[in-house]
Amino acid sequence: MLRASARAGVGAAGLALVGCGDDDDDDQQQAMAQAQQQDQDQQQAMQDQDQQQAMQQQAQQQQAMQQQDDQAEQQAMQQEQQEQSAAEAQAQQEEEQAVADDNIDYNATAIGAYGAFPQILDQGSALARGGQSASNNYHFGAVFPLDPFGSAVPGGLAEWEFVGAEALIVRMNEGRTFHNGDPVTAEDIKFTIDRLTGKAEYNPEYNSAWTGELSWTGDNELLDENTLRIEQGAPSVDAANSLALGGFPVFPKNYLEEVGDDGYGQFPVATGSFKFVEWSPDEYIKSVRNDDYFNDREYAYAPRLPYLAGFEARLIPEIGARVSALEAGEVDVANSIPPDLAVPLGETGDYNVFYHPAQRGLHIKLPMTIEEDPYNPGQPNPWRDRRVRIAANLAVDVDAITQNIMTGRENYTYTLSSGQFGFPEELPEQRWGYDPEEAKRLLAEAGYEDGVETDLIYLSGLYTNDQLFMEAIAEMLREVGFIVNLIPEDISKFLGEARNKELVAPYLFPQSAGFTSIGSMAISVDSAATYEHRVEVLSDERAEVDRLIAAAKTEFDTEKRRELLSDLVRIHYLEASWIFLFELVQTHVAASRLHWDPYFLQPPSVELWNLKSMKT
Amino acid sequence: MRSELGATAVGRFLRSIAVVFGVVTIVFFMSRGAGDPVSRLAPIDASQQEIEEAKERYGLNDPMIEQYGRFLWDIVRLEFGQSFRATRPATDVVGERLVATIQLGAAGLFVAFAIGIPLGIVAAVRRGGATDIFSRIGALFGQAVPNFWLGLMLILFVALYIDFIPTGGRTSPQSIILPAITLGSFPAAAVMRFTRSAMLDTLQQDYIRTARAKGLSERAVLFKHALRNSMLAVITLLGLQVGNILSGAIIVETVFAWPGLGQLIIQSIVATDYPVVQASVLLTSVWIVFINLVVDVSYTFIDPRIRTGAI
Numbered sequence: 001m002l003r004a005s006a007r008a009g010v011g012a013a014g015l016a017l018v019g020c021g022d023d024d025d026d027d028q029q030q031a032m033a034q035a036q037q038q039d040q041d042q043q044q045a046m047q048d049q050d051q052q053q054a055m056q057q058q059a060q061q062q063q064a065m066q067q068q069d070d071q072a073e074q075q076a077m078q079q080e081q082q083e084q085s086a087a088e089a090q091a092q093q094e095e096e097q098a099v100a101d102d103n104i105d106y107n108a109t110a111i112g113a114y115g116a117f118p119q120i121l122d123q124g125s126a127l128a129r130g131g132q133s134a135s136n137n138y139h140f141g142a143v144f145p146l147d148p149f150g151s152a153v154p155g156g157l158a159e160w161e162f163v164g165a166e167a168l169i170v171r172m173n174e175g176r177t178f179h180n181g182d183p184v185t186a187e188d189i190k191f192t193i194d195r196l197t198g199k200a201e202y203n204p205e206y207n208s209a210w211t212g213e214l215s216w217t218g219d220n221e222l223l224d225e226n227t228l229r230i231e232q233g234a235p236s237v238d239a240a241n242s243l244a245l246g247g248f249p250v251f252p253k254n255y256l257e258e259v260g261d262d263g264y265g266q267f268p269v270a271t272g273s274f275k276f277v278e279w280s281p282d283e284y285i286k287s288v289r290n291d292d293y294f295n296d297r298e299y300a301y302a303p304r305l306p307y308l309a310g311f312e313a314r315l316i317p318e319i320g321a322r323v324s325a326l327e328a329g330e331v332d333v334a335n336s337i338p339p340d341l342a343v344p345l346g347e348t349g350d351y352n353v354f355y356h357p358a359q360r361g362l363h364i365k366l367p368m369t370i371e372e373d374p375y376n377p378g379q380p381n382p383w384r385d386r387r388v389r390i391a392a393n394l395a396v397d398v399d400a401i402t403q404n405i406m407t408g409r410e411n412y413t414y415t416l417s418s419g420q421f422g423f424p425e426e427l428p429e430q431r432w433g434y435d436p437e438e439a440k441r442l443l444a445e446a447g448y449e450d451g452v453e454t455d456l457i458y459l460s461g462l463y464t465n466d467q468l469f470m471e472a473i474a475e476m477l478r479e480v481g482f483i484v485n486l487i488p489e490d491i492s493k494f495l496g497e498a499r500n501k502e503l504v505a506p507y508l509f510p511q512s513a514g515f516t517s518i519g520s521m522a523i524s525v526d527s528a529a530t531y532e533h534r535v536e537v538l539s540d541e542r543a544e545v546d547r548l549i550a551a552a553k554t555e556f557d558t559e560k561r562r563e564l565l566s567d568l569v570r571i572h573y574l575e576a577s578w579i580f581l582f583e584l585v586q587t588h589v590a591a592s593r594l595h596w597d598p599y600f601l602q603p604p605s606v607e608l609w610n611l612k613s614m615k616t
Numbered sequence: 617m618r619s620e621l622g623a624t625a626v627g628r629f630l631r632s633i634a635v636v637f638g639v640v641t642i643v644f645f646m647s648r649g650a651g652d653p654v655s656r657l658a659p660i661d662a663s664q665q666e667i668e669e670a671k672e673r674y675g676l677n678d679p680m681i682e683q684y685g686r687f688l689w690d691i692v693r694l695e696f697g698q699s700f701r702a703t704r705p706a707t708d709v710v711g712e713r714l715v716a717t718i719q720l721g722a723a724g725l726f727v728a729f730a731i732g733i734p735l736g737i738v739a740a741v742r743r744g745g746a747t748d749i750f751s752r753i754g755a756l757f758g759q760a761v762p763n764f765w766l767g768l769m770l771i772l773f774v775a776l777y778i779d780f781i782p783t784g785g786r787t788s789p790q791s792i793i794l795p796a797i798t799l800g801s802f803p804a805a806a807v808m809r810f811t812r813s814a815m816l817d818t819l820q821q822d823y824i825r826t827a828r829a830k831g832l833s834e835r836a837v838l839f840k841h842a843l844r845n846s847m848l849a850v851i852t853l854l855g856l857q858v859g860n861i862l863s864g865a866i867i868v869e870t871v872f873a874w875p876g877l878g879q880l881i882i883q884s885i886v887a888t889d890y891p892v893v894q895a896s897v898l899l900t901s902v903w904i905v906f907i908n909l910v911v912d913v914s915y916t917f918i919d920p921r922i923r924t925g926a927i
Contacts, residue, residue: 119709120703125703280875316873317879320768321768321771325783327776
């Protein structure tokens with residue numbers, strides 16, 4: 001358009017220069033003017049035509065450009081779609097490849113056979129213990145995750161902060177929910193602690209299984225809706241760890257108050273990696289994966305988001321029937337199978353045998369705090385003589401027992417396990433080995449050439465092959481001069497007598513599992529512990545043990561605490577305070593079609609969050 | 617006549633009550649002697665004070681005679697208290713398992729009679745023949761083999777090879793097959809022997825000879841005359857076998873993971889859960905006594921001689 005206007009201006013100026021003349025020249029001038037006008041009209045027409053053509057051309061160009069742009073955009077979109085499809089296809093292919101490689105079936109449901117079931121599914125209740133850990137603790141999740149060494153780690157329902165030895169501050173993490181979708185709040189944590197310590201208003205008589213673990217708690221107070229302050233009534237370095245113990249339950253306040261203790265025991269709503277679906281007592285417990293579980297499958301610690309879509313626990317009390325159900329393909333995992341049945345199954349290649357160190361050191365408690373010999377009134381108690389206790393340890397060939405009667409994978413126990421916090425690494429060099437001749441010499445030196453008369457009590461049928469290994473131990477003790485009367489006892493009778501401090505004989509007992517190093521020592525070694533013999537007199541060494549336990553409980557400096565624990569274990573072991581035996585190993589058998597990365601933590605059962613799939 | 621029948625029924629009913637009273641009394645004192653339930657159920661680190669509080673709560677610190685009196689009064693009101701373990705009424709816990717045990721018991725009895733009666737008849741009719749000998753050997757095995765062993769053998773040699781039959785549990789209708797066979801094997805042997813011996817006795821009676829002399833078919837003689845008259849002994853056995861079936865169920869339910877009363881009783885005894893033990897034993901004893909009462913009374917209808925006082 002601008003170019004056409006310029007051309008018209010130049011033509012008019014040229015005609016004005018040519019038309020300067022006389023009247024004779026008017027016609028010529030008029031003709032010339034007409035001619036000029038015609039030229040101008042022609043030029044104008046040409047200009048208009050040019051202009052139109054230019055406009056058309058421009059429009060065409062614009063259209064073409066637009067089309068090109070559109071085409072380019074379409075091509076880009078197509079290319080993007082193609083790339084996206086290719087990426088999706090590749091991802092799917094990779095996923096399929098991963099599934100093919102790892103046999104991960106995210107829709108699989110596994111069935112596990114157990115020998116015992118709880119009567120209620122409330123993990124907080126003392127009445128639920130015995131079977132509970134083997135069947136439904138995966139419904140529950142602690143406040144903090146726990147590392148394999150018994151220490152709380154970040155990334156759970158909440159984070160924590162110590163206020164010296166005064167209090168523990170618990171700050172809730174966002175996005176944590178119960179199985180029913182309700183958010184987990186600081187008020188729920190407060191309610192949980194109140195319920196487990198008998199302070200919940202709705203039922204102060206609740207029979208809690210966790211009073212010991214929470215004995216450090218004092219009053220607690222909600223600072224705001226996300227923050228709870230728990231006073232340390234009895235300062236403990238294990239305060240945070242106790243809220244991280246395997247299977248520690250966190251209860252939804254609103255739901256529990258609505259359904260009551262009885263209702264909760266029948267239908268638990270919690271925070272664990274599996275959600276409870278339904279159960280039939282002593283028959284089955286069905287659960288599904290908690291897809292909202294906050295720690296993904298790559299999280300460093302257990303529990304994590306499960307691979308399995310579902311899990312069914314079945315009760316099969318009889319061991320042979322449990323194995324048969326596994327062989328018939330009715331169940332995928334059989335728990336607690338004795339080694340004499342498990343090992344041949346593993347040798348077929350169709351099954352994998354898993355050995356789970358339960359960190360429960362079996363030992364024989366010696367009545368060294370009782371003053372008089374119960375079998376020879378008026379005489380001093382022989383077990384107060386360190387030489388007699390050492391002789392008893394030297395008399396028992398623990399390795400022969402584990403190799404020939406147990407799985408052969410049991411570790412010798414030194415009170416704490418090797419690897420547990422505070423275990424003195426040099427202690428195994430000072431182990432009481434099997435030396436019957438030295439045992440006889442020590443007994444003679446202590447003045448017991450004619451032997452030491454004693455009963456030896458054990459709980460019949462509580463542990464795999466317990467009758468066999470206790471008979472072996474009794475016979476080994478007899479070989480060096482102990483006059484042993486082996487007594488199998490019923491658990492109810494035994495526990496009652498032990499609590500009432502009526503037992504005066506040595507007795508078989510397990511180190512308590514599920515505790516931190518200090519907690520474990522306190523409940524197993526402290527002379528005031530529930531199942532210790534009655535205390536009539538303490539030796540200097542026993543008094544030192546009690547003092548070290550009390551000091552370790554309140555020592556917040558990690559290294560100093562480690563040293564205190566090491567000293568404690570050293571004294572306890574070298575004083576031969578127990579007859580030290582071995583750490584229990586539980587044996588489970590799983591069909592080899594299960595893909596499973598063993599990652600053992602509490603509790604002593606197959607870790608369901610690691611079962612990935614079934615090859616059919 | 618009717619008053620005699622009524623007096624008989626009332627007399628037997630009173631005797632049944634006395635039996636039940638004796639059973640519950642024995643169970644009460646025996647369960648108290650089995651140990652302290654609180655020590656078993658309390659947390660491992662519970663203090664002595666907590667133990668004492670729990671005992672007080674359950675009334676276990678009261679004098680034994682007081683506990684017994686309370687127990688009898690509760691029975692009258694059909695109250696057995698809360699299960700120590702399940703924290704629910706013991707009657708609820710027992711009731712949940714009762715259906716499974718009745719199913720298994722009925723199936724076991726069916727197996728016993730379905731096997732025992734035909735074999736007994738055949739053995740009697742073909743006395744001294746191969747069938748008789750094999751039946752008697754089978755009966756010997758049935759009564760000699762412990763049912764826990766038979767159960768395990770059936771699992772090993774049947775369930776593992778026939779996919780249709782599960783090794784245990786109560787997850788499908790066919791789950792009952794093996795436990796019922798195991799449970800029914802012992803009473804089947806008894807039923808077979810009783811049927812055989814009753815049939816042999818009956819077949820020698822004059823009226824059987826008469827029936828044959830009348831020209832009745834052997835089928836009619838056997839089933840219409842001989843079997844019917846032999847059933848009195850077999851029905852007597854039914855009353856006895858109900859008790860056997862219930863006691864057998866305790867083992868069979870454990871072997872086959874059948875969630876019934878037998879398994880519950882075992883667990884409750886181990887855990888010294890008195891209320892559940894007492895409720896279970898009372899229920900089973902009442903059941904056995906009731907069945908025997910029904911059997912006793914039914915004689916009078918089956919055998920006219922009893923009704924008329926001829927025997």
